[in-house]
Amino acid sequence: MVKSMTGFGRAGKQSENFKVTVELKAVNHRYLETVFRMARVFAYLEAKLKKSIAEQVKRGRIECAVTIEGNKATKEKLVINWDLADEYIRFMRQATQRYQMEDALNIQELLLDPRFLEIVEGNEPDLELEELLIGATTAAAKRLDEMRAAEGNELALHFKYHLDTTVKLLTEIEAFVPEMEATYRARLENRLLSYVGEDFDKALVLSEIAVMLEKSDINEELERMGSHVKQFSHILMLAEPVGRKLDFLIQEMNREINTIGSKASHLEITNRVVELKTTLEKMREQIQNVE
Incomplete structure (x- = not known):
């Protein structure tokens, strides 16, 4: 399941002695990092609050602002x-x-x-305050997770749209492969004829043409791209953080497209390669915001 790394969650809890409010703001980050803004006298609670947040959030930088009110708030x-x-x-x-x-x-x-x-x-533990803070943090983390999941659904729709575009462009490239090979073969034959005329070993020339065509063959790259697209779609459905997997996969896809672009000597294929690079770059930018 795709989740965004950005979001906001807020929750409060209240008792006869305390009123606590917890606000969580999440932004992109390579790992899970939680920073707190609250009175240092309550720093002993940070470890437990981090645990409550980590149950909902696996990746991102979380800013946790804690407000505590009440006559017993500061002993x-x-x-x-x-x-x-x-x-x-x-x-x-x-x-x-x-x-x-x-x-x-x-x-x-x-x-x-x-x-x-x-x-x-004083900094003696207060069980009542601790219970309120953990409850408010858990509730805020759930609301943050709900917002991240909603944004993640939008991201997933964008990915599916770009994947459909990728499949369309790959299909068009594949359709131009026979024409590219025929054009390449004719170009080589004409070049040889212009240099040596009709007096040449056709078997040797055909062998050389086959070698050159093999070097420009892009069918393997197209097959791997098709496999990557299917894998990308599969990863989007996983019930776990998928950002790093998608980031690695998009790098592999870019590598295949670059290889196709360097091998293919066909204008229409080159044009599709440029469109594919643009599409993959849009996907790469969006992946940076995926948990």
Whole structure:
């Protein structure tokens, strides 16, 4: 089944404590790559979210934007530098005794000084939030996959149209092969007659003509092209990512067409070869967007 590598999917989940939204944007890429845009405090969830996406998407670059709202969305915790605080308290007590000062300890100073105390975002796992995020990501990935499948159906129709054009042009080329061979044989015979006249070994000349005709024979290339077209149609029906297979096959098809173009010395065949190259290039460009 043909699927596009571009698409968009969005989904949200909500509970009493959280509201999460996940947006997935997919573009072309050689492999599967997922990048996240969300608060670093939730980075511990990336592996599980990647797994949810990978169940639906096998190839492409996925940008995952995560929005989390709620009173418990960011947990805060107190971080205290006890060692430094102990040193501070010890020094103040010693200074008070040494210089016979009134009690100089001031807890407020410790609370205001970030060297002793600071409030940071916590990163303890929250099972409720994790469940919501995975659910929203799975739903977004399914919608992304649906969009990619719909675009893939359009691509498949384009491929079938171009394959029909390819078959038509190959059939026309095949019809011109006998005429090309006859023209080539007559040209060689006339050239020999102009050089040596009627006094030549006809058996030897016919042997040489046969060798030259064999070098210009394109029937094998036409047969392989026909086989490639059937294989292309078969791959389009596979229930798996087919982009790489199609990319390899279109290269083989281009190679066969180039060989036909270099062998054939016939204007009508040359014209069809140019049309075939144009058709295959259109297919190659579209294949770059197939998963």
